[in-house]
Amino acid sequence: MSKKADMNKGKITRERILGKAAALFNSRGYFGASMSDLMEATGMEKGGIYNHFESKELLALQAFDHAVQTNLEIIMNRVDSREGAVNKLLELTDAFADVVENSPITGGCPLLNSAVESDDAHPVLRERVKVAMSELKDYIERLIDDAVASGEIKLDMPSSDFALIIISTLEGGGMLSRLYGDYGQLQLICKHVKTLVRSQSKV
Amino acid sequence: MSKKADMNKGKITRERILGKAAALFNSRGYFGASMSDLMEATGMEKGGIYNHFESKELLALQAFDHAVQTNLEIIMNRVDSREGAVNKLLELTDAFADVVENSPITGGCPLLNSAVESDDAHPVLRERVKVAMSELKDYIERLIDDAVASGEIKLDMPSSDFALIIISTLEGGGMLSRLYGDYGQLQLICKHVKTLVRSQSKV
Numbered sequence: 001m002s003k004k005a006d007m008n009k010g011k012i013t014r015e016r017i018l019g020k021a022a023a024l025f026n027s028r029g030y031f032g033a034s035m036s037d038l039m040e041a042t043g044m045e046k047g048g049i050y051n052h053f054e055s056k057e058l059l060a061l062q063a064f065d066h067a068v069q070t071n072l073e074i075i076m077n078r079v080d081s082r083e084g085a086v087n088k089l090l091e092l093t094d095a096f097a098d099v100v101e102n103s104p105i106t107g108g109c110p111l112l113n114s115a116v117e118s119d120d121a122h123p124v125l126r127e128r129v130k131v132a133m134s135e136l137k138d139y140i141e142r143l144i145d146d147a148v149a150s151g152e153i154k155l156d157m158p159s160s161d162f163a164l165i166i167i168s169t170l171e172g173g174g175m176l177s178r179l180y181g182d183y184g185q186l187q188l189i190c191k192h193v194k195t196l197v198r199s200q201s202k203v
Numbered sequence: 204m205s206k207k208a209d210m211n212k213g214k215i216t217r218e219r220i221l222g223k224a225a226a227l228f229n230s231r232g233y234f235g236a237s238m239s240d241l242m243e244a245t246g247m248e249k250g251g252i253y254n255h256f257e258s259k260e261l262l263a264l265q266a267f268d269h270a271v272q273t274n275l276e277i278i279m280n281r282v283d284s285r286e287g288a289v290n291k292l293l294e295l296t297d298a299f300a301d302v303v304e305n306s307p308i309t310g311g312c313p314l315l316n317s318a319v320e321s322d323d324a325h326p327v328l329r330e331r332v333k334v335a336m337s338e339l340k341d342y343i344e345r346l347i348d349d350a351v352a353s354g355e356i357k358l359d360m361p362s363s364d365f366a367l368i369i370i371s372t373l374e375g376g377g378m379l380s381r382l383y384g385d386y387g388q389l390q391l392i393c394k395h396v397k398t399l400v401r402s403q404s405k406v
Contacts, residue, residue: 027323027324028234028323028324029232029234029235029320029324030235031231031232031234031235032232032233032234032320032324032325106323107323108319108322108323112319112378113319115378115379115381115382116311116315116316116319116320116378117232117235117319117320119310119311119381119382120230120231120309120310120311120381121230121231121232121235122235126382129382130382130383133379133382133383161391161395164376164379164388164391164392165372165391165392165395167375167379168371168372168373168375168376168378168379168392169368169371169372169375170371170375171374171375171378171379172370172371172372172373172374172375172376172378173367173371173375175315175318175319175371175374175375175378176318176336176367176370176371176374178318178319178322178323179318179322179329179332179333179336180333180336185367188364188367188368189367189368189371192364192368
C-alpha cells in the first residue's frame with residue numbers, strides 16, 4: 001500500500017474509533033466506560049486504539065468534541081433550511097429534541113451528560129463542556145437577536161436570558177425523557193418552548 | 204459497652220457513612236467514586252465500611268435515597284411554612300434552587316445527577332431515580348392542583364404537564380448553574396419559573 005493510502009486508512013480508522021467512542025462515552029459516561037468497553041465497541045485491541053489516541057482521557061475529550069459537533073451540525077442544517085427568524089427558533093427546538101432521541105451519537109445530549117458528570121469530577125472535560133455549551137448558547141442568542149432585529153419578536157428580557165431559558169428547559173426535558181424512556185415528555189417540553197417563543201412573537 | 208449502646212453506635216456510624224457517601228456519589232458519580240474515595244471521605248477502612256454496607260452498589264443506592272430524602276425534606280419544610288397554594292409553588296421554586304446550591308449533600312441535584320448517569324448505564328439505580336423523580340413530580344402536581352382548586356390559578360394544560368415543565372426548567376437551570384459555577388444562572392431560571400406560575404395566576 002502506498003504511503004498516501006496508508007494515511008487515508010489511518011484517518012478512516014481514527015474517525016471510526018471516534019464515532020464509536022463518542023457514543024460509548026455519551027451513554028456510559030467518562031468514568032463508566034472502561035478500556036474493555038472501548039475495545040468491545042471498536043472491535044480493536046488496546047494497542048490499536050492507543051496507536052491513534054495517546055490515552056483514554058485524550059480520546060474522551062476528542063470524542064466529546066466529535067459528539068457535540070455532530071449534533072450541532074444536524075441542528076444548524078435544519079435551522080438553515082428554514083426562512084424567517086421565528087421559524088428558525090421553532091426549528092431549533094424541534095431539531096434539538098430530535099437529536100436527543102435520534103442522533104447517531106446515542107445516549108442523549110452530550111452537553112448535558114458531560115456537564116453533569118464533569119462539574120465536580122473532571123475539570124478538563126468541564127472546561128470543554130463550558131466552551132461547547134457557550135457555543136450553543138451564542139448560536140441561540142443570535143437567532144433571537146435576528147428575530148428581534150427583524151421585528152418578529154419583542155423581548156421583555158435580554159436575549160441572553162431567553163437563550164438560557166430555552167437551553168435549561170430543553171436540557172431538563174431531555175433528561176426526563178431519557179430517564180423514563182418516554183419521548184412524549186420531551187415533545188411536551190418542546191411544545192412549551194415553542195409556546196414561549198411564539199408568546200414573544202409580534203406577528 | 205452495653206449491647207444497646209453498641210447498637211446506637213452502629214447506627215450513628217452507619218448514618219455518618221451514608222451522609223459522606225451521599226455527597227461523594229452525588230459529586231463524583233457512581234462510577235467516578237472509587238472505594239478509596241469512600242475510605243478517604245469517611246476516614247474508615249474498607250472492612251469498616253463493608254461492616255455496615257454489603258457492597259459499593261448497595262451503599263450507592265442507599266446513599267442516593269438519603270440524598271433525595273434530605274433535599275426533599277428541606278424543600279417540603281419550606282413549602283409547608285408558607286400559606287396559600289401559589290405562595291407554596293413560588294417557595295418550592297426558591298427552595299429547589301437553594302438546595303441545588305446549598306444542600307448538605309453537595310454536588311447539585313441528586314435526581315439530575317443520577318438520572319443522567321444511570322439512564323444508559325445502571326438500570327437498578329435508574330429505577331430508583333424514576334421512583335424518586337415521580338415523587339417530586341407528584342408533590343409539585345398536588346401543589347398545582349391545590350392552587351387550581353382554591354381558584355388561585357387557572358391552567359390551560361393538565362397539572363401533570365405543568366409539573367413536568369417546572370421540573371425540566373429547574374433541573375436544566377441547575378445543570379447550567381453548576382457547569383459555569385454561576386448561581387446567577389439558576390436564579391434567573393428560578394425567576395422565569397415564578398413568572399410562569401404567576402402568569403397562570405388569577406388573583
